[in-house]
Amino acid sequence: MDAVPARARVYAAGVVLAALLCLRPLPATPTPWRAVLLLAGLYAGSELVARSRSVGTCYPVLLAGAFLLPPPAAALVALPGALLSPVPRRPSAPRRVWRAAQLTLAVWAAAYVHGRLGGRDALVDPDFPYALVPAGAAVLAFCLVLTLLDGGILALADHVPASRTWRGLFTRTLGPVAVHGLAGLMMAVLWRSPYGPVAALLVLLPMCVAWWAFAQYHRERAAHQATIRALVQAVDIKDGYTRGHSERVGRATMMIARELGMDDERVETxxxxxxxxxxxxxGVPTRLLRKEGALTPEERRVIELHPEYGHEMVRGIRFLGEARAAVLHHHERLDGSGYPYGLVGDRIPESARVVAVADAFDAMTSTRSYRRARPVAAAVEELQRCAGKQFDPRMVGALVRALGRHGWHPSVTADGTPAPPTATATPGRPRGEGAPDSRDSVGRRAV
Known part of the structure; x- marks a missing residue:
């Protein structure tokens, strides 16, 4: 927890304290312990299964509790599952406590809104579509609390700018939770019906089928990602001087995409x-990749085939989407002097224009066999000089803004050694650095 900023820890402590206050029983309102224990046990079991298969949280049980129980009792339903379920990152204990507090507040808010709108009375003698009104309001309250708390911790702990913290977060959460809310409402109606709690559990069967389908998709995606990692490792082994380059370009690409306001799915792509x-x-001979000194024209033509080789290798991976075009066109230039097809201006895919800037930036700030690394400021100056001719000015500007906000702290240099503190380096080309080699991403045709 030492790495977490103090203000984020104070914020999290405040959320935990608020959750504890929400658990206080209401005066003159008995707690239906049988229903609380049954729902809490059901949620804990489903949460353990869902987390083990990486399919998210079982919100129908939580929302059914919000529809059936008073706010403090409904909030209790979330505690066992949230405190016992595995978390993907360390430290696990604080993350479990945070998750428990977050869900406690969200369920309490949903139960409070539902009760204030007469939702529990509507469950006894269901009056559709009126019963959907308090249930829908409760789902909105549930989503609003989750997104507010998530956005707050992102802004304070991860230093995400406030202008982008909550952008799209609520709308992305609302759709899935609304579906879970309908399932929770059906559970609550059946629970209060003559058929009782056993019938209510049948509602979870179609949800289990959906979870299974999602788990299948997740496993397929994980297999693709493992393939990607293996390909990148193979490139790093073959071209030792650019070890770590691919991961750093991926990081710089994310910085540009986020600065441009792209949605999370596109940022990942x-x-x-x-x-x-x-x-x-x-597909390029290793001797050319590791050659010290300038390349001959024939050798350069061989190396310039690598975008087409790469496109052939990845075009069958469907989920990559526009990333495949970026692999093929990341060495095109706005003025048409790039390769492999000499595309001009907007004919170059936007994804390729983003990657071109990220690739050039890391190439200049990494040590290679044929030249030393440039300071970040010197690399930025070179990108700005070439903007409009070689690089898209929008992408260059986005990278400059992102670097100004976050800096550049790669974990390794191109040769695998610890990175120097280039993020605060002074401008200017280092003394003794020769003219750009044909393998540089700036100044001549790039590899």
Whole structure:
């Protein structure tokens, strides 16, 4: 927890304290312990299964509790599952406590709104569509609390700008939770019906089928990602001087995409594009990749085939989407002097224009066999000089703004050694650095 900023810890402590206050029983309102224990046990079991298969949280049980129980009792339903379920990152204990507090507040808010609108009375003698009104309001309250708390911790702990913290977060959460809310409402109606709690559990069967289908998709995606990692590792082994380059380009690509306001799904796609942009080097002779000194024209033509090799290798991976075009076109230039097809201006795919800037930036700030690394400020100056001719000015500007906000702290240099503190380096080309080699991404045709 030492790495977490103090203000984020104070914020999290305040959320935990608020959750504890929400658990206080209401005066003159008995707690239906039988229903609380049954729902809490059901949620804990489903949460353990869902987390083990990486399919998210079982919100129908939580929302059914919000529809059936008073706010403090409904909030209790979330505690066992949230405190016992596995978390993907360390430290696990604080993350479990945070998750428990977050869900406690969200369920309490949903139960409070539902009760204030007469939702529990509507469950006894269901009056559709009126019963949907308090249930829908409760789902909105549930989503609003989750997104507010998520956005707050992102802004304070991860230093995400406030202008982008909550952008799209509520709308992305609302759709899935609304579906879970309908399932929770059906559970609550059946629970209060003559058929009782056993019938209510049948509602979870179609949800289990949906979870299974999602788990299948997740496993397929994980297999693709493992393939991507293997390809990148193969490139790093073959071209030792650029070890770590692909991961750093993926990181710089994400910085540009986020600065441009792209949605999370597209940011992830462009990250894959950055990681895979040089995968075609597997088809280039190793002696050319490791050659010290300038390349001959014939050798340069051989190396310039690597975007087409890479595109052939990844075009069958469907989920990559526009990343495949970036692999093929990341060495095109706005003025048409790039390769492999000499595309001009907007004819170059946007994804390729993003990766081109990220690739050039990391190439200049990394040590290679044929030249030393440039300071970040000198690399930025060179990108700005070439903007409009070689690089898209929008992408260059986005990278400059992102670097100004976050800096550049790569974990390794191109040769695998610890990175120097280039993020605060002074401008200017280092003394003793020769003219750009044909393998540089700036100044001449790039590889």
């Amino acid at each position: 462009l990250r894959f594009a950055g990681i895979l942009h040089d995968v075609g080097k597997l």
